[in-house]
Amino acid sequence: MTETIPHWLSKQANLAPDHPAIELEDGTKLTFLELQHKSKLFAKKLAAMEIRKGSHVGILSTNDVKMIIAIHALSYIGAVAVLLNTRLTSEELNYQLEDAKVSVLLTSDEQLSKAEPLHAHKKKSFTDVENMKEANVELVSELHLDDTFTIIYTSGTTGFPKGVQHTYGNHWWSAIGSALNLGLLKDDKWLAVLPMFHVGGLSIYIKSAIYGMPVLLFEKFDDEKVHQAIMHRGVTMISVVTVMVQRLIEKLGDKVYPKEFRCMLLGGGPAPKSLLETAKEKHIPIFQSYGMTETSSQIATLSPHDALEKIGSSGKPLVPAQLRIIHPDQDNIGEIAVKGPMVTKGYFHNQDATKKSFQDEWLLTGDLGYLDDDGFLYVVDRRKDLIISGGENIYPSEIESVLSAMNGIKEIGIVGKQDGTWGQVPIAFIVSNNELTKEEIYQFAEKRLAKYKIPKEVYFVDALPRNASNKLVRNKLLSTINRRSDS
């Protein structure tokens, strides 16, 4: 049976009207009452543009309080927000706009020029909308958990991107699963630096409305600003990806974080073990997690309880979630399958992809992993990143994890390259301190890795290709060879 709950933002505006919902970099605060007021007003202006229940509305913006207001506003109409990655090309964006049947495109003022070549019936900046007259419509007071709220396209490194549909229920259960794992403290404040057009970023603002918790909103990750915020602004939680942890550790130096800072929630793929060990030494409360767009943010997290003993693990599935390994090999490594009320009901308008991705009610994630004897998940790699060399399975993240412990290696990416003899061989892309030699790297690797896992080529690069969430994009590594001559 479909559950109905009161609109979550209206609820907080009633329960905690004067409590801050959003805090900006400059210290400006917006209470839940104010956020509700602005969101409802914006909704009535959107309604004047013929946006109705079920309309698909694109949003192209970097993190901005107006983007939050626009998303909440769509929920007050019952319209669907299609969140677009600002780093994509016009061609990529147009594919998503058409595929998602977007009628109206909303953009931040900064993204207006980027929106110019995009196909949408109407295009308006947030400011355009603010300047409109509101329509006299009745807004939504209840949320039906089976209704779709957002569509976010998966990065789509193979084939075309797919539009992941999130219902209100998916977001609700994700927030509740996380709260049951991390606890709920009345002084919690979440620092948001991940882009809101990814589910890991978006989920923070939805948690804010469900928990009645303030979010400290940063447009993007800036290591110095984030460091200062954690040290001095009462932040208790932050969501990060690996590269941010590395930079924050450098900033931290010999200091320690204040004790109210209780959770650095780490997503975006397996992290090098050496990094996690350094974080542990520095008493950084790091919680490695596992999740994807389809699971509406993390679905497994290593709890504080186990963090010290299970370093490198992504923990166990959250209370409402289930996880299992299918077709395990002799090392118990197989594809990770997940199930739970935070898992998407499917891809928009793409029955084929939905059918392929689900077995009964289990989502096949395309990720490889295993469970240890105590049931803790270790994510090995994306199945598509697996390198098969002379019949041996090679997991790029294992090599990355081993080599990143070497002094002088700042960042590393491993990818498979076609090879006439072995089928594929691993090759390495390294951001170094400019003092390392390839010879030293080979020597370091030979002592620690089986012969077939040693990278056959090493390329020094200035930076690794990363997506808008700062995740390593492995399939772009090879193309960096052609752009470099120093290899």
Add this chain to the structure above:
Amino acid sequence: MTETIPHWLSKQANLAPDHPAIELEDGTKLTFLELQHKSKLFAKKLAAMEIRKGSHVGILSTNDVKMIIAIHALSYIGAVAVLLNTRLTSEELNYQLEDAKVSVLLTSDEQLSKAEPLHAHKKKSFTDVENMKEANVELVSELHLDDTFTIIYTSGTTGFPKGVQHTYGNHWWSAIGSALNLGLLKDDKWLAVLPMFHVGGLSIYIKSAIYGMPVLLFEKFDDEKVHQAIMHRGVTMISVVTVMVQRLIEKLGDKVYPKEFRCMLLGGGPAPKSLLETAKEKHIPIFQSYGMTETSSQIATLSPHDALEKIGSSGKPLVPAQLRIIHPDQDNIGEIAVKGPMVTKGYFHNQDATKKSFQDEWLLTGDLGYLDDDGFLYVVDRRKDLIISGGENIYPSEIESVLSAMNGIKEIGIVGKQDGTWGQVPIAFIVSNNELTKEEIYQFAEKRLAKYKIPKEVYFVDALPRNASNKLVRNKLLSTINRRSDS
């Protein structure tokens, strides 16, 4: 769409196997892994008695770890637990057993003799079951939130009692609504003294499984033991009714509770304002709440945030809940209606009662109350307790609240009595310190109450009639007159 989650006890046995689930008065502890093991074993023994998915199984027991195991065991089979009040007469119990179509009755060893005259196809004590051989059946690993888990009869002061059905979802949402209000701390420990056959008691054990939180289990309320437990056993929360608060305040004297004790959740009807003020002076973290069997425990609670300013209020509806006042009178007092996923889907096998109690998806509670300008709920009284005297509405709890502030009055109950002139008049039943005279009481009342609210008769009694939850049973007050001569 029906949501499916992993079995909550199995989940905690996986997430926190060594964490205590139950702690007994003598200090014995049962971990989540042990509780799961015992519950599954008990389930397999029940299966040997032909208890199957959908079977209705009566449970007659006072608070006992074996009762918890039996309830969890039924969930591992998918059977429905019909929880029976041990204070009822055989006739009352037989009505419920037949109405609920109970096939098997389980009792604690102490209740075996009470079970003798009861009608059930099979009757077994917990020990009988333990001594059986288990059947080789597959147990439930997932809970479907739409399935019925428990049936609890409402006290039924008018007409016949009705069997309130609770789905797994009702219990889940109740627990989540409470957590979003009270927060979730990793060191929480809930002291359980309310009878488990009432939903307020039962809900503590379900929260335990959902949160992974230990419960300190007491068979019944004993003021000295409870006081000692709060002072010395790391208790952070307790659920109580008004009379328990009175006794605990006496025990507390000039001391204060340890600071980790963060919530005394008060249910069971409106509490006298003077009591709440005394609790406030003594820094007792009292949270007045509002709920009933049909709402699977509290549905509104006064949050810590507002406790000091809104004394006497039951707060606001929990995050997933809605509440409104229907047909308000000139003082804005009307019937309280509630809605939310913790509200029962209806009474077992009683479409008529279900139809009468619901208007659209709103439950008509039969309670009278109003919302103040800030939206805080004040419960005035049960609609059926309302006294109408010469056309004026008189709320017994208002008179009780005023008079209970008088020195020498320990407990007070007000009820309406038929009157030839006025229709009804209020009369008072008082437990006093034996020094008070009726004259003094009338004088006290005259200064503080409108004339028509002053009790027309006062009876001194040794104790007030209370149900197993220690709630005042007003409709039994009048019958105490005939048993007393000192009136």
